[in-house]
Amino acid sequence: MSSKKLNEILLKAKNNDFLSISNLMSGIENKKFSRSEVSRNIYKETFNALKIGITGPPGAGKSSLTNKLIPLIRESNLSVGVLAVDPSSPITGGSFLGDRVRINNAINDDHVFVRSMGSRAELGGITELAEDFSDILAYSGKDIIFIETVGVGQSEYSVSEITDLTTLVFVPESGDEIQLLKAGILELADIFVVNKSDRKDSNLLVKSINNILSSTKKDMGHIPIFKTSCKTDEGIKDFADSIVEMFHSMNENEKIKKKQIIRLSRRIESIIEKDLIKSFWTEERKSILNDIDTNDLKSVSPYEIVEKIKGSL
Numbered sequence: 001m002s003s004k005k006l007n008e009i010l011l012k013a014k015n016n017d018f019l020s021i022s023n024l025m026s027g028i029e030n031k032k033f034s035r036s037e038v039s040r041n042i043y044k045e046t047f048n049a050l051k052i053g054i055t056g057p058p059g060a061g062k063s064s065l066t067n068k069l070i071p072l073i074r075e076s077n078l079s080v081g082v083l084a085v086d087p088s089s090p091i092t093g094g095s096f097l098g099d100r101v102r103i104n105n106a107i108n109d110d111h112v113f114v115r116s117m118g119s120r121a122e123l124g125g126i127t128e129l130a131e132d133f134s135d136i137l138a139y140s141g142k143d144i145i146f147i148e149t150v151g152v153g154q155s156e157y158s159v160s161e162i163t164d165l166t167t168l169v170f171v172p173e174s175g176d177e178i179q180l181l182k183a184g185i186l187e188l189a190d191i192f193v194v195n196k197s198d199r200k201d202s203n204l205l206v207k208s209i210n211n212i213l214s215s216t217k218k219d220m221g222h223i224p225i226f227k228t229s230c231k232t233d234e235g236i237k238d239f240a241d242s243i244v245e246m247f248h249s250m251n252e253n254e255k256i257k258k259k260q261i262i263r264l265s266r267r268i269e270s271i272i273e274k275d276l277i278k279s280f281w282t283e284e285r286k287s288i289l290n291d292i293d294t295n296d297l298k299s300v301s302p303y304e305i306v307e308k309i310k311g312s313l
């Protein structure tokens, strides 16, 4: 891909051209475009969006909530991007309205862009890809960007690393899960949502989250808890209003600024790690690794082989 062609796509994507935005994403995914070249061109213009992670157990209603929030956020004249990261399904080739996404309040609106992302094994780093995609959405002028991930232990951490705010979504049946949650996971949440409040015991769950938050020693500042139902619409408007308010005050939000700095240094670290690994594995070094055979199996320790590989320049 020539730089001229990439520049054309970038320009169009910046002007919110739907096809160029998705081509840019697919191009990065398929390694047709260089990540670093795209990043160099867009990075400085990715700071006008508020990136919000929506994470929680499977089926908690994360997509339904996002779908409900979209029209309310649009009423405030803000545009929306949604990335639904699905760790379990193979890649769909970037379906725009993913099957599991349940997001249909976006159809026929140029100011809403929804994309579901599967995790392709060889791709690795689905989180990094989501980070790149969220930058593209920010560059295209989206104001609020939701990144939905299923919380399965580690993914809450990953999504919190690439977003400005992390929302943990629970359902009334999550009571036991909450008790088991490590303080670490609670600490990374900026917003709590108890969804499916049309079911019984939602008040109990709100109370128990409150209790856990107030008993954690660290000063976590004010952490809002929204009780919502996608069935009755309870609490949805409050949640949407709060997101819009957070968007308008994000430049004064010290917590967000701190996260952005941590994010930048983590990205630098990860780029350096990858570059070093790439430059380490010369053909000669790879061949030593490939030549390991049964004779080596019980006679040399991995450390000895590492020394040999390192020494072979």
Ligand SMILES: Nc1nc2c(ncn2[C@@H]2O[C@H](COP(=O)(O)OP(=O)(O)OP(=O)(O)O)[C@@H](O)[C@H]2O)c(=O)[nH]1
Pocket: 057, 058, 059, 060, 061, 062, 063, 064, 065, 100, 101, 102, 150, 195, 196, 197, 198, 199, 228, 229, 230, 231, 232
């Ligand atoms: N009763 C009730 N059902 C809800 C509510 N929100 C979502 N649901 C239902 O819960 C199911 C799962 O909803 P999704 O929005 O797909 O949940 P999700 O968290 O995005 O699911 P995954 O992406 O598969 O982890 C669907 O059948 C929804 O209709 C709610 O507030 N109340």
Ligand SMILES: [Mg+2]
Pocket: 062, 063, 064, 084, 100, 101, 148
């Ligand atoms: Mg979903």
